[in-house]
Amino acid sequence: MSDKNLLEELAETLSDVIQQEYIEAYLSDKEKGLAEKFDTLIEENTHET
Amino acid sequence: MRLKTVTISGFRGFKDKQTINLDKDVILIKGLNGCGKSSFVEALEWLFFDEISRKKKSLCKSEYSGSFLKNIHCEKNQETFVEILVNIGEKDKKLKRKWLSAKKSEYYIDEQQVKNFSSLGINLAEIYKPILAQVEIKHYVETDPKDRWEETSKILGLGVLSEFRAALKELLTCKKNESQYTNSKAVLYGLESDLKQHSDLDQLRMSMTHQPFSMQQFEKELTNNITKFYSVKIRSIVELSKIIEKEFQKLFQKDKNFELVQKIWTPDRETISYTSKLTKNIVQLIDSLANLKIINININNFLKMGKKLITNSTCPFCLEKTLTNTKKKSIDARIKETTNMMKLSAKIVDELTTNHQFKDNMIQKITPHFDTVTLEKIKERILQDKKYETEISTIDSIIKQLKPLKEIFNTFNTQIDRVINDILSVAEGKTKFDKTKFESKLSTLKENAEKAARSFGQIRNDLQSLLQKLVSKTSGLSDKEKTELEKTFLFRKIIDHLDDIKFVGIYERNLNQVSALITKVEKFEKAKAKGLLITLNKQIKDFYSKLNPRERIGFSEIVPTKGTSRRIRIKALSYGKTINPVSCFSESHMNCLCLSIYFSQRVIKNPYWNFVLLDDPVQSMDEHHAKNLIRILTQIAEEKQVIVLSHNTRFCQDFRDLFYGKDYLFYEFSTYSKNGPKIDLKQAPFDTYISLAKEYYNGNTEERAIAANNLRKAIERFTVDVLIHLGKTGHGKASKMKLDERLDKIEKLNLLSLQEIGEIKVVLNTCDSGSHEPPRREVTPEGVRDGISVLEKLALKYLQKNTLDADSDKGQTIH
Numbered sequence: 001m002s003d004k005n006l007l008e009e010l011a012e013t014l015s016d017v018i019q020q021e022y023i024e025a026y027l028s029d030k031e032k033g034l035a036e037k038f039d040t041l042i043e044e045n046t047h048e049t
Numbered sequence: 050m051r052l053k054t055v056t057i058s059g060f061r062g063f064k065d066k067q068t069i070n071l072d073k074d075v076i077l078i079k080g081l082n083g084c085g086k087s088s089f090v091e092a093l094e095w096l097f098f099d100e101i102s103r104k105k106k107s108l109c110k111s112e113y114s115g116s117f118l119k120n121i122h123c124e125k126n127q128e129t130f131v132e133i134l135v136n137i138g139e140k141d142k143k144l145k146r147k148w149l150s151a152k153k154s155e156y157y158i159d160e161q162q163v164k165n166f167s168s169l170g171i172n173l174a175e176i177y178k179p180i181l182a183q184v185e186i187k188h189y190v191e192t193d194p195k196d197r198w199e200e201t202s203k204i205l206g207l208g209v210l211s212e213f214r215a216a217l218k219e220l221l222t223c224k225k226n227e228s229q230y231t232n233s234k235a236v237l238y239g240l241e242s243d244l245k246q247h248s249d250l251d252q253l254r255m256s257m258t259h260q261p262f263s264m265q266q267f268e269k270e271l272t273n274n275i276t277k278f279y280s281v282k283i284r285s286i287v288e289l290s291k292i293i294e295k296e297f298q299k300l301f302q303k304d305k306n307f308e309l310v311q312k313i314w315t316p317d318r319e320t321i322s323y324t325s326k327l328t329k330n331i332v333q334l335i336d337s338l339a340n341l342k343i344i345n346i347n348i349n350n351f352l353k354m355g356k357k358l359i360t361n362s363t364c365p366f367c368l369e370k371t372l373t374n375t376k377k378k379s380i381d382a383r384i385k386e387t388t389n390m391m392k393l394s395a396k397i398v399d400e401l402t403t404n405h406q407f408k409d410n411m412i413q414k415i416t417p418h419f420d421t422v423t424l425e426k427i428k429e430r431i432l433q434d435k436k437y438e439t440e441i442s443t444i445d446s447i448i449k450q451l452k453p454l455k456e457i458f459n460t461f462n463t464q465i466d467r468v469i470n471d472i473l474s475v476a477e478g479k480t481k482f483d484k485t486k487f488e489s490k491l492s493t494l495k496e497n498a499e500k501a502a503r504s505f506g507q508i509r510n511d512l513q514s515l516l517q518k519l520v521s522k523t524s525g526l527s528d529k530e531k532t533e534l535e536k537t538f539l540f541r542k543i544i545d546h547l548d549d550i551k552f553v554g555i556y557e558r559n560l561n562q563v564s565a566l567i568t569k570v571e572k573f574e575k576a577k578a579k580g581l582l583i584t585l586n587k588q589i590k591d592f593y594s595k596l597n598p599r600e601r602i603g604f605s606e607i608v609p610t611k612g613t614s615r616r617i618r619i620k621a622l623s624y625g626k627t628i629n630p631v632s633c634f635s636e637s638h639m640n641c642l643c644l645s646i647y648f649s650q651r652v653i654k655n656p657y658w659n660f661v662l663l664d665d666p667v668q669s670m671d672e673h674h675a676k677n678l679i680r681i682l683t684q685i686a687e688e689k690q691v692i693v694l695s696h697n698t699r700f701c702q703d704f705r706d707l708f709y710g711k712d713y714l715f716y717e718f719s720t721y722s723k724n725g726p727k728i729d730l731k732q733a734p735f736d737t738y739i740s741l742a743k744e745y746y747n748g749n750t751e752e753r754a755i756a757a758n759n760l761r762k763a764i765e766r767f768t769v770d771v772l773i774h775l776g777k778t779g780h781g782k783a784s785k786m787k788l789d790e791r792l793d794k795i796e797k798l799n800l801l802s803l804q805e806i807g808e809i810k811v812v813l814n815t816c817d818s819g820s821h822e823p824p825r826r827e828v829t830p831e832g833v834r835d836g837i838s839v840l841e842k843l844a845l846k847y848l849q850k851n852t853l854d855a856d857s858d859k860g861q862t863i864h
Contacts, residue, residue: 005174006209010573019566026213034220038559045555 050171051136051659051690055092059129060148062088063725064120070730073714073737075686078694079701080718085726086694087183089718090664092131094180096146097166097173102182105212115151122723137169144169172657176206179658181647183665189643190669194631198609198617202578204646210574217567221560230556233549240546243539250274250539260561262554268547275540278533293541297534424448443515447508454504461497468494571615579609585649592645596670596677602633604642636669644678652685660690667700675700679707705732709780735770735844738763739837746833757816757828760836764788764813767840768795770848775800788813805843812836 004027011023018041025037058066062085069089080086091101095118104117119129129148134141144166145157156163166173185204192200199211224230237257244254256263256270275289276282279296283289428444431437468490474480517538543550582589586606593604606620619630619642630638644666652661661682667675675697682691686708695701705715715732730741738759745756768791772778776798783791792809795801801809815832 004209005172006176006207006577007213010210010570013573014566014569016562016565018562019569022217022563022566023213026216030216034216035223038220038224038563041559042552042555045558046552 050657052692053134053136053141055089056130056132057089057092058131059120059123059127060088060092060095060118060131061085061120062721063092064122064127065724067725067728069716069728070714070737071690071692073712073734074690075682075708075713076690076692076716077701077704077708077713078692078716078718079698079731080694080696080726082696084718084721086696086718087664088726090180090182090662090694093133093662094182096131096133096144097171098175098178098180102180102184105208106184106188118148118151120725137171142169174206175208176650177655177657178206178651179655179660180662181644181651181664181666183668185647186640186643186666186668190636190639192639195616197619198578198615201582201607201617201646202574204643205578205581205650207574207577207581210570210577214567214570214574217563217570221563221567224556224560224563230553233553233556236546236549237553240539240543240550243542247536247539250536257550257554260554261558264551264554267550267554271540271543278536278540289540290544293537293544297537297541424451437519440515440518443511443518447511447515450504450508450511454501454508457497457501457504461494461501464490464494464497575609575615581650582607582609585646585654588649588653589642589645592648592681593641595681596641596645596674597638598677600638602628602630602638604630604638604645607642607646637671637674640667640669641674648681648685652689658689660692661685662692662694664694665696666693667695667697672699672703676703676707679704683707733762733766735763735766735848738766739841742833742837746830746837750827753828753830753833756833760812760833760840761816763840764809764816767844767848768792768809771795771800775847801843801847808839809843812839 007023007027011020014020014023022034022037025033027033029036053072054068054070056066056068057063078086078089087103091103094101101118123129130145132143132145134143136142143157143159145160147155147157149155156165158166158168189200189204202208202211241254241258244250244257253267253270253274256267259266272283272289275292279292281292283292424444424447428441428448431440431444468487471480471487471490589607590604597603601623603622604619605622608618608620610616610618619634621628621630621633623633634642644663666678670678679700682693682704685691693704695704701715712734713732714730714737717729717731718726719729720727730737733741742756742759742763745752745759747753748756765788768788769783772783772786772791772794773780776783776794778794786794792806796803796806812835815836816828
């Protein structure tokens, strides 16, 4: 129900996929989304060989 | 969308369910502070826009956590909800949002549960939000000139972008302070400064700190440097480690102090590797235990954590690979198969504790190479050579630290034992989970782990410095060999900290991505605001001039500054000369500007919402500005439904005067009790009173009394209208007269026949001719029904437009 139109428009103007993912994470859960996205990216990259 | 009724129950200041009729073009709600006006506004904000402005604007969001939306006096089974009847595209729809918990609510359209209101096709973007909350104006008025950009952007409805930006900034600050990052970063600073001493290693240093970081690139650079330096060929980083070891030994064999250095080098080498692993595992263990706190709520998580500990290749305590793959698989299978979760959890903890015998291993592993006896031997050897006298203090310090370290570990072991016993006992269902006790135990455990890690770190540093001092004083090495030795130390250090380098590199890559996103959001936000302000400048100026027609300071333009800085410039003129609004604009000017921006974007340019809701719009405005605002509202009311809330008596009086003759409702939130606000309908058109009388006349005693009261109000209203329109009496005079006086005057002026006046008096008798007193005797449905028909007949005969304004001192509760 939140105002996401502007953020979606912002996501469309960004070429960076990861930055779009941050916007999606924020829209999905304003309180935890961003922090979880950050940790997931660290986790994924730390384990990659 | 136009509002017809609002029903609020158990929400914020409303405990009891109350329905407020809003089915008119204009609604004025007056109420003293703390009587529930803002709760009314927040109910509509929450229903449509999810969050309330008061929370959004708060600097301390944690104050608004949990069940703050639910009225604290609510009965256990009372529902918390907001329901509205609205008119959308010529059709009436009932929209409801039911609060279930801080994170859960249900939406209904015409009693049917829906996911949200999106099927209605209404635009919920803040840029079209028709509600201007009290706190929005307050922030705009009070904002510091440097932050005016921020607030202007929010009034324009771009607040979601600054909220997102603020959330990203908070994330950055929080992540920059995370201990794992700060610790690894400290290690990196050390490595960087060491690398700076060797100009030929610049490339390696740069690849270590380069962003975006690539571990592959860094490892390649490191391998190149080492293979070049030692003229060897290697295939992996593991091999590098071995080569360095060999080269070190080779260099030192020439020195007469080889034996002494060897004694320190070997245990130190092992201590480094062991301590870094142990510290990491202790932290992991404590984190896992901390996660077990939710054991009583989510047993699945408990299982996951247990599984994570088991499937870890090494035991977190003794660092041995004790679990075979077959065993791991069998545990996995058991987890899948079993339905008895509690027993299984107990089993997992059992595996962790019994089979690993961590207690003895822990100390044995740490100290065998440099226990007190070994260190005393080194000391003895050092004392033989005067050159090394200064290093005695370092050896003594290490010896001194060993004893307390052992004690810390002993305590740590006992505490781990206790915590695991606690978990076992809970998992087996023997005791109840005591969160506070468990948390306190964990925090002591963590404290001790940190103490142990610190102590380890200190011993390591001391050994390292001792070794370096010994090396620098070697006599058998040439200058070139000494440089080689230094580099060997450095390479060894880098290899020991590869994990830190990788972690910091990736972490910072992510931090940079967040920073870049913040910049992009800022740019986007600025471009959006700029675009809107260019389009809206004329309207903003027009509204501002209407609010301040004879003001000596005239607003002319509002523009974001050039470049990347996030500032905004308000341009203003005084008698044709440019003035500086920062020093000349008062709070009243800012209040007017806030309203002008709101009207220009969220009202005039808003095709989606047919109502306008202003909560306390005249906060800092004087009566002249306030009157001008009402004039603007009279114009807006021709196209949209206008709802205004205020505590300001003068403003409300002016509002009623200027809306005289318009079709409007005037409510007063008169008093407040724990059941919620007492809402009185103070003024309404004739037909509203009649329709309320019709609604209640057939009900119980109490409802019939409400019907009678409304009937009496209808008579009051009718007599005022007759005097004004047929008797040419002034509005003020007619409304101030008592009902008896009005009827006498109507009789004297022959405005109604004697028979008609008689009929009115009979109706009054029905509702109780005691006028302002509540009915003293039982009101009959027939009596009210007959009264309604008399009044409707007279209104039809004498008043073509029966929706005119009238004054009355006393209202009646509508519920």
